[in-house]
Amino acid sequence: MAEEVKLMKGNEAIAHAAIRCGCDGYFGYPITPQSEVMETLMAQKPWETTGMVVLQAESETSSINMVYGGAACGKKVMTSSSSPGVSLMQEGVSYIACAELPCLIVNVMRGGPGLGTIQPSQGDYFQTTKGGGHGDYRLITLSPSTVQEMADFVGLGFDLAFKYQTPSVLLADGVIGQMMEKIVLPDFKPRRTDEEVRKECPWGTMGKNGRKDRNVVTSLALESEVMQETNNRLQAKYKAIEENEVRFEEHNCEDAEYVFVAFGSVARICESAMEILRAEGHKVGVLRPITLWPFPTKEIQRLTKQVKGFMDVELNCGQMVEDVRLAVNGQVPVGFYGRQGGIIPTAEEIAEAFKAQMVK
């Protein structure tokens, strides 16, 4: 039977999707605008049905290290937070990336820097795609723009995390977290048995299981040569991800003379701006990166040969625009329009900004 169409918030969708994709454990600490994730999990009580653990830790530092521990055992574990909370997690994130463990980190972004505001933002693009923690590592970053994608990207995030043994981030803005839309939840997948976990994750710390030596998970290597080798291995993996896992969506780019580049909720507002501008005779399209890392650099390079310019719009002071400019490499103009502090621009405002900057 086809699944029922439901109406729910993006944050609630994440919780339901986590239970349904066979997640083993959620560790988190409440913070607006994503508290509904844990609230929904607590209301659903998956420990009584699938056996999934849901635990409120004493801080975000603690929750990310619980994720580290769970992931080291090959378990499907996740956390969720919002910007300041995710900043607290950064040491753990770097450790998990270096230890090459899969996990899912959800960040429903709010306005910063600092404690900032609880209103929506996209100010953590740099933090997520360029590091955030120390050292040379990358995080697979999925950016949903609908409530349906909030649910779908939980399963996808876990799949990619396990495929490459690296953390995935679901990077949403407060709009998608708080908005309600139609959604069809993913099918139920049972949690893996211990036997299946051992088989899928032979590196996991689940006992010797008849072997002579036990597995050790660590991010520490005091010998330079060993650490160099770790870096080489990570970089080779990141290259494979960049080659295989770029995802994006385009609207009306076929005949476009100008292309909006935007992610998350802003991409949808840019679509409305595109409709306004098209009605006025401007041939405008929208490119929405779905993976913010790996970034759709090649697609922007391809479009650069076709268009007169790009217009990047974000809920920050200009972060992704740097990756757009790197891809464009000075070939055509790249405009930028951003709002901060939780202010969300309207389609009309974006259309005006486009005309002011791009149409001479």
Added chain:
Amino acid sequence: MKREIIIAGFGGQGVLSMGKILAYAGLLQGKEVTWMPAYGPEQRGGTANVTVILSDTRISSPLLQSYDVAIVLNQPSMDKFEPRVKPGGMLIYDSNGMTRKPTRTDINVYRVDATDKAIELNQQKTFNMMVLGGLLHVDPVVEIENVMLGLKKSLPERHHKLLPANEAAMKVGADLIVKEN
């Protein structure tokens, strides 16, 4: 069909719930729907508002600059959203506590004095359903039966005994709403 609606008032008036019921009814009619609250400190006794879009086609932006319908239930909401109704659109207001009437002449203005009526009937908790009944009387964007079906699905079973009171409140609202211009 596309209807872009803002519902605004004080936190506690049932503004967000009214929007949710409307969105749920739209969903049951096979429409695309979005429900976007102004969340956060607004909810603590200050102003609260929610944008609801019902459409036959895919909805791009869930946030809007102007609206087909504005339902305003306090003075700050009237001041903020009366100017943002599209020409030819609709403004519905409750005059309780309002210090001025709407002034625009290029939109259809309706008054639904649901606050006073709810107090008179000692039915304060169904105030928002009266307003919703008023809206659906002058703009039947969703069927009443789908509103009731949506309510039944979204309310826990222990509250199902309240369904008749909610349906009655919508009828009160339908009788109460008057066109002002």
